[in-house]
Amino acid sequence: MADVRSLPPAHVLFANTGVQIVAVPLRAGVRYASAQIGYGWQRCLVAPSGPKSNVPKAIPFVQWQIIQSQTARLFLAIDTTCGNPEEGYFGDAGTLVKDFTLRLENILDLAGQPLRGVPAVEVCIRPAAATAGDAKGVHLVVDFGNSRTGALLVELSGEVAQQPLMLPLELVNRYHLDAWNEQGEFQARPSARWFSSKTHWCNTPYLRPLPQKRVEYRVIEEEPRAGWFGRGKGGPKQVKVEVVAAPPLFDDLSMVRMGREADDVLQVMRAEGDIRTGVSSPKRYLWADDASWLEGANWFMADPADRCQTGAYAATLQGPYLRFLHEDDRDFLLAEEPPQEGDFASEKPLKPRHAPRALMTAALYELLCQAYAYVNSAAYRNASGDASRPREIRTLTLTYPSGMILEEFKRLEAQARKAVAIFAATLGKSQRVRPELNLGIDEASAVHLTYIWSELLMLGQDPRLWFAAMRRERARPKAASDDAPPPAAPAAPAAPRRLGPSARRPGAANRLAERDEAFGDSADEIRIACIDIGGGTSDLMIARYRFEAKIDDYVRGEVLHQDGISLAGDQLVKRLLEVIVVPQFARALGLEEEDAIFLFGPEVPRNRAYRAQRLHWMNGLFVPLAQAYLNNAVDEVRDEPITHTDPEIVDPVVLESLQRVFDKVKGPGYYNAAQELDLYFNAEVFEAVVRDVFDELLFDYCQRMVQHEVDVVLLAGLPSKLQLIQQLVRTYLPLAPSRIVPMDRHYAGNWYPYQDESGHNPGVIVDPKSPVVVGAAIHFLARNGMLPQFKFSMKSRQRENSYYWGVMSSATSGIRRERILFEPSDPHAKEEITEFSTSSQRVIIGRKMSPNEEAQASPVYLLKMDAKDRIGETQVAVRIKRRRASPDQEESLEVIAVTGTVAGEEAVLGENVHFVWRTLADERYYLDTGGLDNIEWSFASLAGR
Template sequence: MLPEVTQFEDTVTLVSDTGIQFMDFALRLDPRKEPAGEFAPMISGLICRLSYNEEKDFFFYEPEPEKVEKAKPAFSVDMKSSLELLDGIWLPTPFFRFMPPHRFDEGPTNWSRMRLVKLATPDIDGNTHRLTMAFDSRVMPKRDGTAYLAPNEEDISSGVSFKLATKASETRWFLAQPWVNEWLLEVFNEGNAHRSRAELDTDIRANYHLAHYLNLLSLLSTPSAAQQSTARAKVEIPELKVVANDSNGLVKPIPVDLVLDVGNSRTCGILIENHGQAGSGLKQNYVLELRDLITPEHTYNLPFESRVEFAQAYFGKDHCSVKSGRHDAFQWATIARVGNEASRLASRRRGTEGSTGLSSPKRYLWDENAYGHGWRFNCSYIKTDSEPYATAAPFSHLINETGEALYSLEEDDRLPVFMPRYSRSSLMTFMLAEVLAQALSQINSPAQRSRQGHTRVPRQLNSITLTVPPGMPQAERSILNERMLQAIGLVWKSLGWHVGEEDPHQDQAVSPRTPIPSIRVEWDEASCGQLVYLYTEVNENFAGHPEEFFDTIARPDKTDRERITLATIDIGGGTTDLVITDYRLDRAGNTGSGSNVHIVPEQRFRDGFKVAGDDILLDVIQDFILPSFEKALQNAGVKAPDSLMSRLCGDESVSAQDMILRQQLNLQVFAPLGLALLKAYEHYDPQVPQEVTPQSYHQLLGDNAISKTVLDYVNAAVRRDVGGQSGFDLYEAQISFDLQKLHAAFLNDQINITKILGALCEVVAHYPCDVLLLTGRPSRLPGIQAFIRKVLPLPPGRILALQNYRTGGWYPFHKNGRIDDPKSTASVGAMLCLLCANHSVPNFYFRASALKPYSTVKHIGVIDLNNVIKDADVLYRDIQSEDYKIKLPEIGVGDAADTPQLEMRGDLRLGFRQLATDRWAASPLYTLRFTKAGREKFSRAIGENGSAPLLKVRFEVKPADKYTRKQYLVSDRLSVRDIESNCNNVNFNPRSDLELELNTMLDAGLSETKYWLDSGSVKRK
């Protein structure tokens, strides 16, 4: 979407050292009606754009302020050709130190860029173009004899202004800069590649490349008095003043808290400013907004895709910028893009070497091994024949080849990355770093400070809160915490806020210039959804009287009217979770029935399963989308469409090039069609008859949705199969959205998630729940709601889907006072938890500190390929917790008592479940396998009396780390303690012969794993 255009004051403050800051402006232009630029040569060999005096009918320029020099035009350049040539191109901007009334300094020269782009369609106000101005806010030290490249400390302390220069006398020295001239020359040559070299050289000698730039610059100017014109400026660019980003200054920065709900499928965030007033957190908050760095005229403030892609952020021609004397101008702090931008990059990837990103790094948190294929930059929108390795300053100078922060390693191991084999787990660091960089830019952006008030006061990040799925093992939660810590440390170092090689979180010698935010990875997503409901009911509907709400909502058979039980089924993109929590009113021993009470939570049950929204999408693709593709292939004459589909979108082994194209076929065609069907289904009403009409893929996907390479990939496969020209057109394939059939599939258990929902509803029915809440985007689907009401864990009136639930205006993501996307309940609930933990929510005293989760790892054993742990395969039963870690049960008595041993005959997977019944779905946790040395030993091992070799492995629990203890959590990280075997000819070492690796991927098997969104393999085997 297009960002809101802010009506800035005449002078705007820019906060120093806050990365790259953006300002957005809108213009309404008709290039055909804009007057052409008239140009005349100057003595310096440059040209100037002449102004026109309308009243006296003559052209002139101003060699000095308020001095008019008449001139005759030597040539003209129409505005239309200039706008076409420079459309969407980053250009250096003459934004200089200004001394009223007319004097400009010669600099700073390399701290401002501009980009004007024509919109595909005018915006709601009729504007046809968007201007994005970018400022590198880093301050450079002032040194005698060096170029004035960026604002310095003296500029800040003296409060000088900076202003856009547009007149000839103000800009001629800037255009004479070799690096500026080279930049504009390259743009001119690239935009006129279709013309002959002789023609270009003639125009270049006449300075046409400068003429186009001056035409563009003229659109940003204000008519001078000498023009005697009544025309208004097309856009008003304010003056700038730079203020210090200093915690120790006279003006104390406003602390800002960031709340993030990072999902497997989508992520959303909220920023909360603390203005020092009671309850300000519920008023001074706003949604995290991401700026698209490829098309910076777009921003996104809705929940965004969790996809991450390696891609460099460019703000023009860096090789020209370096020649100014500033080597690090406009360096974005990170090297990965997220959200819509990442999705667009992934679907348009051209290269075949290595990988460029992941559908969701959260799915691969467990995988800390080096990624053998290596990582490349996605260059979909850059004219290049190759994809370079994913390394770029400053970020790559701070990590090793597996993506770990150098400061987190031993001193001898601190080798910067040469070949990027970042672990898939480390991509969570890259993703969080990019989100953090975007948040830091947003909180101090001129537009955001203007909206929040206190526009001249800097903002600083105070804390970061991450939500987690209820069923996430503590081992994974600790990794997520470490990823967030490293993301902060790396961004702080990239921005120059911490210098040196030490850990910025612990460095006693060098304090960070900007304080480091605290981290909370504490509250689960489903509990946060409950808090949204609880707060809304108590404060919005019952005027701050929890006792009245509790009495109203409690089941009629309850005797304790000050205790309620809420259950939540939260269906995300990657996990479906259940939390059941008791809430009681705590009067601290006092009698009475007033509203001045604490609300104290106590979790009764929580669990989660890795079957969720993405699995619904996969089922829809397989059962409702692919049949239409198969029929289109049959109509084209393909005799065995099933076999062809196995190559195009199945798991048949293909070349590296075809693997990329298979992924893109899914990202460009099948997944968008599946999402379109689900979006239509969200509005399905079983009571209203639906007309099923065929539509083409083109009608549903739109123009240019499928790249030429993907079309050629499918067409070539069809031609090979039919043995010649087929006339097959993927765009013209027909599909019918039968919503009634999809609804029946949910009710008839044909969608995989219904098996999980049935089991969770069975648990809900076991507890005396007062209300069952449904949260997460898939909870909007009529089939989900209908299935839950079919199994009826509670009376229908006590089952509440939070979609369209009326919250009022306090809810940051509300649409007309209602929840439109239930995905947002997790981040909003976490915001409430944070505010309650800080005791800053008036008339709502929720004890967030009491939300302490217990370990769901109760039974550990060997998990089969159906993700079931049979009773005979359970190794540890009824696991309890003590001293911040799970306690493995022992067998035997006295000195002979010890933990059970696992028999190992080859690689295997270990998993866990919470309930004692083997029909309860289990979750994978570890892969136990031989190392290369162990495999060789086992191959030549001979058991006693010539029997087959057998190992008996005993495990132990690693002690809780500092983070786990601080959060009052429980460590469940296992390690191999010792090995016994029946072999006499070899000895096995637990450290060198076996490896126990965390692996929570549902369909992991024992080989390399790729999720279907990463592989494109969507056809059923």
């Protein structure tokens, strides 16, 4: 029951801060049957409080669940939204002038009996604006990667000497609710600060509110009465109307789960067959704007509480969030006019086949909802100070890869804007302002800024000292034409086949002498390069920096060169699996090669029925083994075995799934999934794998850095922790080792938000991916005048690169010489058009900056012939034009005409021939199919002992 007694409340919440969770430990020894507590959240009913009533009292703004572990805990989800109490809200904002105290006791279980062992719980909902002031603004900064994602919460404290506070967002597992300890206290969990970017559909976190009855008084126009006894004209009349409607409570409508929770809810599912529930990272699928990736399948969602009552803890995709999402992912939420009722989509589509890129919006919405709940929790308010004031999400800042193409950048921005719009219409509806979106800095530039800011702080924030210490004497070349070679640079001490000075690449960015010299002193200029090896892309960014010392010290950067290649950590993991892990796994378990290929190899019609299980094995068995192998490689641990029977690495549920398929395919007892793996780190084999993946790329990047005469090189991203990666860069660059700075274990200072939680090595960066999100936060603060006496700006990329464009090989990520369509252009050349002919129904066109045939290319476009169900000859001649780069448009291609036939019909551009952008060469990505296409068996004997 609810009352307003003056008893001291145990839990203080703020009005209009969404849904807040309260954890209450129960006394030891109390256990409950599932028939009493069910699964997941339950609606709150309490026993009648007086002798005159025997009807349970509903409290619509509260839901509860009990999670039983070593100590059972009662969780309360309390919706703090203000509204008419007759509609189910706790209270009206207009009359809420003092604390509202809710005393909950005698909560009824599903059988209608009071829950045993549950104490009375008191919760205070406080009108903060009337007592402590308006909500403080919190700025959410997100680094959404292809493999891992992390976010920072930034707010300012102080009035005169404002100090920025950065706290990592820890993703809450909504299924296990393990962020609360046995005492019911929210606890810091560093492992939840960086989480897998995998995103899977799941039912909403809370139950939908039930319709409530309320009385309304409406004014209607009374019609005039006719006849002898009529009273003349009609007039307004007040009538009493009973309305039944569900209030918008618990409108955290998130329908995706990320990170570990995604694995947890998928493991509960009992559905079999080729079902699709999500992707390894929605950022990888921003190009996917229709249902073709689904290949005729429907989306399914996890339903861990079985609310849809399918018995499989899974159901076809349905729910209130889908109201904002059409299957073609149209951008109706971004129109200038507010959407009308007819603009929204169905909450229960007949065939849910939404475009995969829609998961990007859903994932960002999930992060916004989690951030909003967390910043208004007692745990965050106590940790950040000023605990008596609520919080608002004021801005959302996203980073993006340095080599991201313009079309992909615009789509990322659109998906983020839609996430903000959905948040503002649902959970964030009580905020005074809608969060503002910023895509202000690329990932490699953000690493630059983290490094620069940490160096300046250690020098008393005096840029004069740092620039004087780090600059190198550099000759000033005279201005030259674009095609004139630069002064010869000394050769890098590379392998014998790579000796010699680096010549300037055609079409490269103009050199320093051709740039604006107006800002600062060119003698103090410092050039910094960053190689950021992420999960999906490896980015290179080279910039020059100068400063002016005035009232506000002003550091200005200018990008000299930027590129990104779709080859990074995920490819290293894939090759580790193909060369070391899977072959050794098959050898240790005694799998016949044919069976290993069937279970773990490429997807073919024969194994498609096991797609869900293969995905489970890939992401729950093999990828964790590869990560454990990489951890041993970082620390060079050679004598510690890695095994899939270790529950800290592989969940036993995954092995049970594999054993069931073993028994089904080969018969019981033929293979034993619990056989010890006997896998050890082998430096020789591992070096061969790393060189196979990264050697050409790193040499190419180092040559470009030599061309631009860089002073400092930064290495970021998780693979940069590997000593071999660091050694390759040192080998290929003529720089002192002190000027090649791995961000892993680099001392940044005690202010750094990602440190070793155990207190070892304070101020040291423990995750080389974290400088990206930290740098983006620093950039946001500096750009908005929130850093004292410091100003920073980065001159935007001129988008002046010119590329080698060509048809990519389906077997590799390169472009053969005979398939080059355009070479780097002469700025003075006329418009370029070329023509080629193909009989393929799918042609990937990519770009690269190196003339080397073995150099990796990044996919950019897809030429797609739509044959539908027709059978016939396909032969199409394509005329394609290169559009030159301009200050606001990067170099791009355009198909201007096609001739020929598509499956026997005349080829028509826009009808059966389509030219669209696509940044993933193979939509059957191994993390989303569970299949490896190049398993090698030659090193298996070297991987074990």
